Amino acid sequence: MNTELMDLILMASPVVQAVMVILALMSIAAWAVALAKSYQVTQATKQAQQFEQVFWQTPELTGLFNQMTQQAAQGGLPQSGMAAIFEAGFREFVRLKKQGVSNSSDLIAGAQRAMKITFSKNADHLENRLSLLATVGSSAPYIGLFGTVWGVMHAFQSLGNVQNATLAAVAPGISEALIATAIGLFAAIPAVIAYNRLSTRVERLLSEYENFAEGFLTILQRQAHALEQNNPINGQSNQG
Template sequence: MSSELSFVDLILEASFLVQLVMLILVGASVASWAFIFERSRVLKAANVEMKKFEDKFWSGVDLNRFYQELAARQSVQGMASIFSAGFKEFVRLRKSSSTPADAIVEGTSRAMRVSLSREIDSLESRLPFLATTGSISPYIGLFGTVWGIMNSFVALGGQQQATLAMVAPGIAEALIATAMGLFAAIPAVIAYNRFSHHVEKLENNYGNFMEEFSSILHRQALAASSDNARTAQQVG
């Protein structure tokens, strides 16, 4: 109990600037943990949603019916959003019989790339804050430590007889700032690396789906072009 009280006393008796540094680091740590829990939930949900979508998509479902089901939802995310954007553009371009198959697929791919970019931006939300916290928190804590130690030695200079007992409390309270900086930085760095890896895996899966879906739509566009050409020949 006494060590806990002495720890609190060291914080309360620190200089105003050191206390301000500690307050900033506590705020950064609290915000980091809030974002860590929030991003963990979002990325886990994105992974579950992706697996559900892939199971449904590759089960042989009719694409028109599947698109209508997704369009009826209030919002779609992840792979479902990429599929909806691509298929919507595909249907729009296919209505024009004069549009070549390659142009249809290229327009569809552009729509899916835009949707992919938006999804990745959403998944990477909060990650820059974690990266910044992990990078600068140790330096903020070190600044508080340097300032506290400097004040301790300045005060010590006015004493005729210097002892370790006189300077130890000031150095101890200053070192707390460094410890708090590390406490804020380490979880943020670990979480940033972990979440970045998850986002990269999701982006790769989304990109693979786009390529496979584009191939499917390309075959459909070629088949539709062939049908239109045969119809035109029969009419002619």
């Protein structure tokens, strides 16, 4: 069966063979992206769970922030995901406090903006190349169908040179053409499944990031209100 399949591919017209090569490359690219993104999302989910556990078990966030800063200064890997969101928000919060800002609204707004920027960067990183899976899933069947239509046209044109047109004469050409559709479906189906699964996992992870950011902002808000109460003069001057 495999030998017959290879014979059909080798005997196909150059256009159909080119379509098959394109579909094969698209399938390889889709599988590579699917495996790489699956690993990336799995690692990001584990890191988020580990950091969230450490975060809620830490009584003093300043110590956690200083520890992360020291690790970065010692050449550690840059923070990503939930840890990066925390670091960006707390860094901006501390920077504003050092500048003398004690108004709670200003402190929270600054930290929120910093976290939003970091969240967007991480979301772009997680969603990067997912569009390739969607492209392969949506276009591969049509590319395969084009190869099939072209192959069928080529087969029927070849019949014009045959005096006795029989099923045995046209069947090989149609079989060659149908392989293109089969390869297109082979490339599209895994790509669609991978895209839907990875998109769901990324959305779930981003939702966890958002929930963490809201909880972290609640803590910062309590600290900001305490700072504002301890500095009523500065708070009133900032409001004015």
